[in-house]
Amino acid sequence: MAILLGSIADDYTGASDLANTLTKNGLRTVQTVGIPDPSLALPDVDAVVVSLKIRSVPASDAIAAAASAERWLRQRGAGHVLYKICSTFDSTDAGNIGPVTEALSEAAGGGVVLVTPAFPETGRTVYLGHLFVGGQPLNESPLRDHPLNPMHDANLVRVLTRQSRNAVGLIDLTTIAAGPGAVKARLDALSTAGITAVIADAIFERDLETLGEVALETPVSTGASGLGLGLARALVRSGRKSSGAATTADAIRPVGGLSAIVAGSCSKATLHQLDIAERSMPVLRLDPERLLAGPQEIAAAISWAGDRISAGPVVIAASAAPETVSRLQSLHGREASGHAIETATSIITAELVERGVRRLVVAGGETSGAAVDRLAIPAFLIGPEIAPGVPVLRTVGNAQGDMLLALKSGNFGGEDFFTAALAMMH
Numbered sequence: 001m002a003i004l005l006g007s008i009a010d011d012y013t014g015a016s017d018l019a020n021t022l023t024k025n026g027l028r029t030v031q032t033v034g035i036p037d038p039s040l041a042l043p044d045v046d047a048v049v050v051s052l053k054i055r056s057v058p059a060s061d062a063i064a065a066a067a068s069a070e071r072w073l074r075q076r077g078a079g080h081v082l083y084k085i086c087s088t089f090d091s092t093d094a095g096n097i098g099p100v101t102e103a104l105s106e107a108a109g110g111g112v113v114l115v116t117p118a119f120p121e122t123g124r125t126v127y128l129g130h131l132f133v134g135g136q137p138l139n140e141s142p143l144r145d146h147p148l149n150p151m152h153d154a155n156l157v158r159v160l161t162r163q164s165r166n167a168v169g170l171i172d173l174t175t176i177a178a179g180p181g182a183v184k185a186r187l188d189a190l191s192t193a194g195i196t197a198v199i200a201d202a203i204f205e206r207d208l209e210t211l212g213e214v215a216l217e218t219p220v221s222t223g224a225s226g227l228g229l230g231l232a233r234a235l236v237r238s239g240r241k242s243s244g245a246a247t248t249a250d251a252i253r254p255v256g257g258l259s260a261i262v263a264g265s266c267s268k269a270t271l272h273q274l275d276i277a278e279r280s281m282p283v284l285r286l287d288p289e290r291l292l293a294g295p296q297e298i299a300a301a302i303s304w305a306g307d308r309i310s311a312g313p314v315v316i317a318a319s320a321a322p323e324t325v326s327r328l329q330s331l332h333g334r335e336a337s338g339h340a341i342e343t344a345t346s347i348i349t350a351e352l353v354e355r356g357v358r359r360l361v362v363a364g365g366e367t368s369g370a371a372v373d374r375l376a377i378p379a380f381l382i383g384p385e386i387a388p389g390v391p392v393l394r395t396v397g398n399a400q401g402d403m404l405l406a407l408k409s410g411n412f413g414g415e416d417f418f419t420a421a422l423a424m425m426h
């Protein structure tokens with residue numbers, strides 16, 4: 001299998017978001033969980049998205065994992081590797097967007113890397129280096145209260161500079177509107193000035209098409225699904241994409257079994273989706289203090305689900321409003337609380353699968369990563385889109401048999417996302 005495009009995603013929901021975009025734009029795509037075991041039979045595809053869980057780990061660990069994935073992708077023919085980050089640039093001053101971008105670029109022989117989290121379909125746009133989420137600058141959006149990576153600065157040139165060893169530049173919208181030639185000339189000038197990463201503006205998909213065309217001529221880029229769209233369309237336009245359409249029908253063949261939703265995302269969107277789900281499904285709100293205190297809360301949740309799940313889908317959520325999250329974090333620390341809750345939700349998820357759940361929705365990137373790791377799912381085929389950025393996924397090579405999943409990024413999906421997702425899984 002020789003692949004045209006490789007990607008390394010810094011979390012699992014982000015990986016499925018990108019895989020969905022690549023599929024919609026004509027690339028046959030598979031999502032692997034880490035570097036797959038050589039014994040895993042992968043389908044013949046144009047693009048592979050390797051999901052890693054490296055958004056909120058120490059930068060040195062993130063670099064090591066990304067470097068191995070990059071080598072694996074290059075060995076399979078990937079001429080270009082996209083480092084898939086969050087469209088809201090989730091990171092801290094310690095990384096990991098800057099350090100991983102620099103490491104991937106160095107491994108590929110250096111040069112300047114285009115960086116943009118723009119994803120217009122979900123309202124993420126970048127203008128003069130500033131990231132907007134819907135109508136709000138990043139630092140005024142709900143991302144200012146993110147449990148793990150609160151975002152307090154919308155100026156991405158500044159944010160990336162704080163994470164990088166080398167200087168960071170900007171390619172503004174005027175240059176991008178002038179077309180690929182103008183962007184290349186500007187990149188060359190910035191590269192001569194010693195800059196190794198540039199934040200690129202993008203408001204419309206046409207801006208991302210221009211950026212995709214330029215990025216494809218370089219070995220590495222860093223961005224969200226918008227840049228994936230640009231790269232996929234550039235590959236198709238250039239005629240480099242092999243024949244064979246990207247179909248999703250095979251991925252949603254019915255799997256039967258029970259269905260459940262597990263949420264660890266504390267985003268405004270997820271909190272509202274949970275309120276709406278409460279009108280049609282039993283919802284258990286976990287007590288975070290009790291979750292951290294010992295295994296009783298987990299056992300109680302499993303028993304609660306066991307009493308109800310044969311009658312229909314159940315929802316189990318650790319999610320809480322920013323004030324509650326802050327209180328817990330001030331008592332136990334940010335990372336320790338996040339990690340302990342992810343562990344708890346992943347144990348609950350595995351127990352639900354043990355009891356027959358085969359259709360599963362998980363809300364939150366870190367939460368999804370912990371759950372998928374505990375289930376030891378090796379890879380996913382990409383099914384149809386439930387909402388922008390969230391496809392139905394079908395497991396490949398799963399020990400428990402075929403399952404359908406949706407891994408929802410915290411901020412994605414309409415208010416009825418949970419019922420909409422389950423309605424597409426049979």
Ligand SMILES: Nc1ncnc2c1ncn2[C@@H]1O[C@H](COP(=O)(O)OP(=O)(O)OP(=O)(O)O)[C@@H](O)[C@H]1O
Nearest residue numbers: 147265288318320338341342364365366367409410
């Ligand atoms: N009640 C709570 N108090 C503190 N932390 C919590 C609570 N509930 C969940 N968490 C933690 O908050 C973090 C949420 O991150 P996660 O990535 O799962 O969601 P998200 O950031 O909304 O999603 P995405 O990264 O896809 O945008 C996890 O580490 C989770 O364990």
Ligand SMILES: O=C(O)[C@@H](O)C(=O)CO
Nearest residue numbers: 014017086087224365409
């Ligand atoms: O890009 C996004 O916003 C999502 O795919 C994501 O990575 C959130 O975790």
